[in-house]
Amino acid sequence: MTSGDWLLLAGVLLLLLVAWAVWTLARLDRLEDRVARAWTALDVQLQRRAGLAEELARNYPAAVGADRATYLAAFAADARNPVDGDRELAENVLGRELRELPPELAGVPAALQSDLGGTTTRVGLARRFYNDAVRDTIALRRHRLPRLLRLHARRPLPRYFDIDDRLVEVTGSRRSGGRPGS
Amino acid sequence: MRIGLVCPYQWDIPGGVQYHVRDLAETLRGLGHHVEILTPAEREESLPGEWVTFAGRTVPIPYNGSMASLQFGPVSAARVRRWLRDGHFDVVHVHEPAPPSVSLLVCMIAKGPIVATFHAATTRSKWLAAWAPVVSPWMERISGRIAVSDFARRVQVEHLGGDAVIIPNGVHVDAFAAGPSLPGYTRGADGPTIGFLGRYAEPRKGLPVLVEAMRTVVRQHPGARLLIAGRGDPADVRELIGEDLRPHVVLLGEISEADKGAFLRSVDVYCAPNLLGESFGVVLIEALAAGAPIVASDLDAFARVLEAGTAGVLVPRGDAAALGQALADLLADPGRRAELTVRGAEVAAAYDWQVLARRILAVYETVVPPEGGVVTAGEDDEYPAVAPTRSALRRWVQR
Numbered sequence: 001m002t003s004g005d006w007l008l009l010a011g012v013l014l015l016l017l018v019a020w021a022v023w024t025l026a027r028l029d030r031l032e033d034r035v036a037r038a039w040t041a042l043d044v045q046l047q048r049r050a051g052l053a054e055e056l057a058r059n060y061p062a063a064v065g066a067d068r069a070t071y072l073a074a075f076a077a078d079a080r081n082p083v084d085g086d087r088e089l090a091e092n093v094l095g096r097e098l099r100e101l102p103p104e105l106a107g108v109p110a111a112l113q114s115d116l117g118g119t120t121t122r123v124g125l126a127r128r129f130y131n132d133a134v135r136d137t138i139a140l141r142r143h144r145l146p147r148l149l150r151l152h153a154r155r156p157l158p159r160y161f162d163i164d165d166r167l168v169e170v171t172g173s174r175r176s177g178g179r180p181g182s
Numbered sequence: 183m184r185i186g187l188v189c190p191y192q193w194d195i196p197g198g199v200q201y202h203v204r205d206l207a208e209t210l211r212g213l214g215h216h217v218e219i220l221t222p223a224e225r226e227e228s229l230p231g232e233w234v235t236f237a238g239r240t241v242p243i244p245y246n247g248s249m250a251s252l253q254f255g256p257v258s259a260a261r262v263r264r265w266l267r268d269g270h271f272d273v274v275h276v277h278e279p280a281p282p283s284v285s286l287l288v289c290m291i292a293k294g295p296i297v298a299t300f301h302a303a304t305t306r307s308k309w310l311a312a313w314a315p316v317v318s319p320w321m322e323r324i325s326g327r328i329a330v331s332d333f334a335r336r337v338q339v340e341h342l343g344g345d346a347v348i349i350p351n352g353v354h355v356d357a358f359a360a361g362p363s364l365p366g367y368t369r370g371a372d373g374p375t376i377g378f379l380g381r382y383a384e385p386r387k388g389l390p391v392l393v394e395a396m397r398t399v400v401r402q403h404p405g406a407r408l409l410i411a412g413r414g415d416p417a418d419v420r421e422l423i424g425e426d427l428r429p430h431v432v433l434l435g436e437i438s439e440a441d442k443g444a445f446l447r448s449v450d451v452y453c454a455p456n457l458l459g460e461s462f463g464v465v466l467i468e469a470l471a472a473g474a475p476i477v478a479s480d481l482d483a484f485a486r487v488l489e490a491g492t493a494g495v496l497v498p499r500g501d502a503a504a505l506g507q508a509l510a511d512l513l514a515d516p517g518r519r520a521e522l523t524v525r526g527a528e529v530a531a532a533y534d535w536q537v538l539a540r541r542i543l544a545v546y547e548t549v550v551p552p553e554g555g556v557v558t559a560g561e562d563d564e565y566p567a568v569a570p571t572r573s574a575l576r577r578w579v580q581r
Binding site for chain 1: 295318319321322323325326327343344345346347541544545547548549551552
């Protein structure tokens with residue numbers, strides 16, 4: 001081959017590489033959006049859950065028990081604004097407290113109870129969708145070429161959000177054809 | 183909420199995914215939402231109305247023992263684009279998006295929140311393993327993934343590298359729970375009957391095992407009859423039945439959706455002797471909703487629906503003697519049958535579309551951004567389009 005042929009080949013390869021890089025950049029961009037949207041959704045639901053827990057503790061201490069109401073209020077406040085910055089831990093503690101509430105809350109309006117139940121479900125959904133978005137981003141960024149070309153530039157690597165929501169409604173129960181807690 | 187549902191299989195051919203989409207759409211409309219469907223069909227005229235949009239025809243490809251329908255091309259892409267632009271949906275919900283179908287096209291073209299439901303449960307598939315990396319750039323646009331069963335979720339986790347929330351297939355429980363019986367086969371009044379529903383010729387449905395088991399049943403219940411409903415050549419079954427069982431078997435042929443309820447309300451016991459992988463078993467839930475006690479083979483999917491045997495009797499698959507004995511015992515024990523009917527209604531209630539549609543709505547609400555916004559076709563999407571008609575093509579060129 002002449003040097004001209006080599007040059008042409010190199011040019012074609014370079015063009016392909018550029019096209020591929022542009023396309024991958026677009027993917028990374030879209031994934032960043034998706035992670036951001038999923039995080040917003042999760043954050044909204046977590047805030048909502050903390051708000052409902054506070055409402056429950058403030059207005060119906062008799063139904064949940066005075067001690068428990070104090071804890072619930074404190075945990076909810078901590079979940080909204082974690083003292084040590086560990087949001088996952090704070091949400092876990094609040095989640096556990098809410099799970100341990102007695103199933104029948106006498107005197108608490110049904111609307112608040114169903115709101116709380118619905119929000120708990122949505123926390124589970126939003127968390128899974130957020131982690132899914134994070135997983136897709138990490139998978140793409142682990143590829144050799146994007147890593148080599150540093151296509152992600154200054155984008156921070158998103159983190160998984162892991163809390164124990166133990167949500168039978170989301171992962172499926174024996175009743176809905178899944179394993180509990182899987 | 184404005185919802186766009188996408189069904190990748192031809193609307194006028196019976197199938198689980200088609201029924202799923204149809205029932206979900208009906209239920210969501212009943213809850214006051216605006217729902218439109220985009221689907222291929224064999225004949226455009228067969229689509230039921232305004233709210234179902236024709237996406238073209240598909241090319242059937244034999245795959246994994248059944249038919250997969252492929253649909254890919256610039257004309258289909260133009261249809262998808264127009265549907266998305268005209269629909270102004272808050273969310274688009276595609277079904278089975280991994281194969282090259284109209285669902286995948288929607289994933290490629292749509293801009294905005296996409297929810298996907300995965301139905302298939304084949305965990306070991308070389309085809310899927312090779313295909314998954316090819317489609318991952320478009321799969322990663324899906325904001326919320328739903329699997330209809332634990333098995334379907336496993337496909338997600340193992341092949342497509344994602345997670346999914348489980349929301350099972352649904353049943354219109356009320357439609358099965360109450361209604362007429364088949365004339366001459368009233369439950370509890372017209373002699374013991376055992377029901378079987380499925381294509382005769384498909385060996386994995388296990389009809390030969392059930393026929394063999396009937397010999398045991400008939401010895402103990404001389405008046406027992408087996409009612410067989412489903413598509414197929416009656417000659418095949420007659421051969422299978424033989425002289426001795428002929429008076430005990432009734433072939434009903436193919437029955438309509440409406441008659442299916444009546445059939446399930448009529449039988450004293452419903453039997454699902456399947457030998458091989460069913461991913462879900464909607465028919466079991468329909469039978470539970472219709473109050474029929476069930477004897478089923480111990481497939482994983484069936485054991486899940488029947489709650490490990492508390493909501494129905496499970497027998498080892500392919501064991502005609504055990505199946506026959508289980509059927510005969512259940513026919514002899516009205517108390518146990520009544521118990522199973524009560525338990526079955528409780529189990530079926532969790533699969534009612536009214537319940538499941540609300541869970542699916544919760545998924546939509548989670549992926550739709552709080553400030554709103556609509557799904558549309560991207561201006562810069564990566565799929566070439568050829569408009570379906572010449573005049574539209576001219577308009578497109580002029581643009």
